[in-house]
Amino acid sequence: MHSVDPSPIQHLMREMGIDEASVEYRKRIVGIEARDLERIGAVRELVVQNAERLTSSFFDYLAGLEEGRALSGDRVVLARARELKREHLVAMVQGNYGLEYARQRLELALLYNRVGLDLRVFLAAFHHLLERAGEILTRHSGLAPLEGFETFMSLKKVAFFDIGLIVDAIVFERERLIRQQQSAIRELSTPVLQIRDRMLLLPIIGVIDTARARLVTESLLRAIRDNRAKVVVMDITGVATIDSRVANHLIQTVTAARLMGASVIVTGLSAEVAQSLVALGIDLTKLNTVGDLQGGIEEAERSLGYQVLQRERPAIARGE
Amino acid sequence: MAHQPSSVPIERELDIVTARQKGRELAARLGFSSTDQTLLATAISELARNIVAYAGSGRIELSQVEEPGRRGIEIVALDAGPGIADVELALKDGYSTGNSLGVGLPGARRLMDDFELRSKLGVGTTVTAKKWLR
Numbered sequence: 001m002h003s004v005d006p007s008p009i010q011h012l013m014r015e016m017g018i019d020e021a022s023v024e025y026r027k028r029i030v031g032i033e034a035r036d037l038e039r040i041g042a043v044r045e046l047v048v049q050n051a052e053r054l055t056s057s058f059f060d061y062l063a064g065l066e067e068g069r070a071l072s073g074d075r076v077v078l079a080r081a082r083e084l085k086r087e088h089l090v091a092m093v094q095g096n097y098g099l100e101y102a103r104q105r106l107e108l109a110l111l112y113n114r115v116g117l118d119l120r121v122f123l124a125a126f127h128h129l130l131e132r133a134g135e136i137l138t139r140h141s142g143l144a145p146l147e148g149f150e151t152f153m154s155l156k157k158v159a160f161f162d163i164g165l166i167v168d169a170i171v172f173e174r175e176r177l178i179r180q181q182q183s184a185i186r187e188l189s190t191p192v193l194q195i196r197d198r199m200l201l202l203p204i205i206g207v208i209d210t211a212r213a214r215l216v217t218e219s220l221l222r223a224i225r226d227n228r229a230k231v232v233v234m235d236i237t238g239v240a241t242i243d244s245r246v247a248n249h250l251i252q253t254v255t256a257a258r259l260m261g262a263s264v265i266v267t268g269l270s271a272e273v274a275q276s277l278v279a280l281g282i283d284l285t286k287l288n289t290v291g292d293l294q295g296g297i298e299e300a301e302r303s304l305g306y307q308v309l310q311r312e313r314p315a316i317a318r319g320e
Numbered sequence: 321m322a323h324q325p326s327s328v329p330i331e332r333e334l335d336i337v338t339a340r341q342k343g344r345e346l347a348a349r350l351g352f353s354s355t356d357q358t359l360l361a362t363a364i365s366e367l368a369r370n371i372v373a374y375a376g377s378g379r380i381e382l383s384q385v386e387e388p389g390r391r392g393i394e395i396v397a398l399d400a401g402p403g404i405a406d407v408e409l410a411l412k413d414g415y416s417t418g419n420s421l422g423v424g425l426p427g428a429r430r431l432m433d434d435f436e437l438r439s440k441l442g443v444g445t446t447v448t449a450k451k452w453l454r
Binding site: 207209210211240241243245248270271272273275276279280281282 | 354362
């Protein structure tokens with residue numbers, strides 16, 4: 001049963017592991033303390049009054065940059081981004097930097113990501129906004145210079161807390177593509193091929209890690225069921241190193257296949273790998289191993305009752 | 321020259337492959353046969369796997385060693401994990417506190433020529449293993 005699909009932001013938060021505890025930890029990293037909340041509270045009104053102006057400073061700065069056009073060009077997105085940014089500024093001085101606050105930052109991050117806003121451009125614009133905020137604090141807060149500076153630094157901690165969230169979210173989204181490609185490559189790298197009725201070939205090439213071993217087993221079992229296969233030839237010529245874990249994976253795959261009613265012939269075990277398995281003390285005698293792929297396929301054919309006959313010498317062999 | 325030991329941090333399964341490849345490269349450079357390269361790579365694999373499985377993180381150091389009349393490779397596998405309570409038992413075939421075949425450590429010992437395991441509970445484990453060029 002699938003539960004109701006949560007909003008993309010909730011989904012992202014779950015994927016990124018952002019919860020109450022991690023938000024608290026992020027606050028600790030930037031060093032937001034009770035003192036900071038007090039200082040920020042003292043200028044809350046001033047910042048809220050200037051929220052519109054500060055929002056404009058951010059978007060005007062973006063509009064002035066070539067790379068910022070992505071955002072300023074799309075009216076609907078721009079309007080939503082402005083709205084969120086304004087809310088952001090007001091929230092920045094409310095003193096509640098919990099899960100809901102983090103959720104709002106991620107919403108903005110997703111929006112930036114959708115329009116492909118460059119991180120460096122975002123950072124420059126945000127810094128520009130903070131500069132304006134600093135100016136407003138210095139001129140209009142009525143605080144002594146040192147106090148004004150401290151208050152600005154407190155605000156800056158919150159800003160860095162925000163940047164941390166936004167940058168992490170944007171990077172996470174960009175890496176999503178890499179993760180998808182990785183899983184696609186993994187899928188492609190474990191083909192199960194049918195070579196005759198009820199006979200499958202499973203070539204394994206490269207490194208077998210736990211994730212890949214699971215995938216190999218899964219796709220093999222699925223193929224055995226779909227093809228009602230009786231014999232599988234598993235070729236491991238392309239596996240350079242087999243340690244105890246990988247051997248264990250192979251044994252489990254073979255056992256599972258057997259439970260599904262298919263016998264497995266393992267081919268392509270190199271002399272080097274055979275020696276290291278013996279030294280490791282791994283008993284593979286329960287596996288049906290045949291020297292090379294050709295031998296394995298021939299044995300599989302025999303066990304299924306196939307007889308391959310060469311009718312006449314082909315032209316190519318006669319040298320014509 | 322070229323005696324620079326290489327150190328591979330071991331934190332994830334992927335790092336095991338890196339350590340193994342580094343070992344193979346070094347072995348090939350020193351003139352180890354292809355069988356010995358594979359035996360060495362397998363030993364590194366077992367030791368690195370133990371780090372990931374039991375300590376979480378650690379590192380594998382690979383270096384060339386020389387003694388009068390012989391040359392070889394030294395693998396040092398270090399971690400700051402929970403340590404091994406009974407070293408003798410851990411080196412026994414078929415013994416495992418995890419869900420494995422229990423051949424990792426004793427197997428690695430058989431794959432190498434010299435093998436020394438030092439472990440202290442709560443401090444960590446260091447395995448030093450050597451293979452000599454034949």
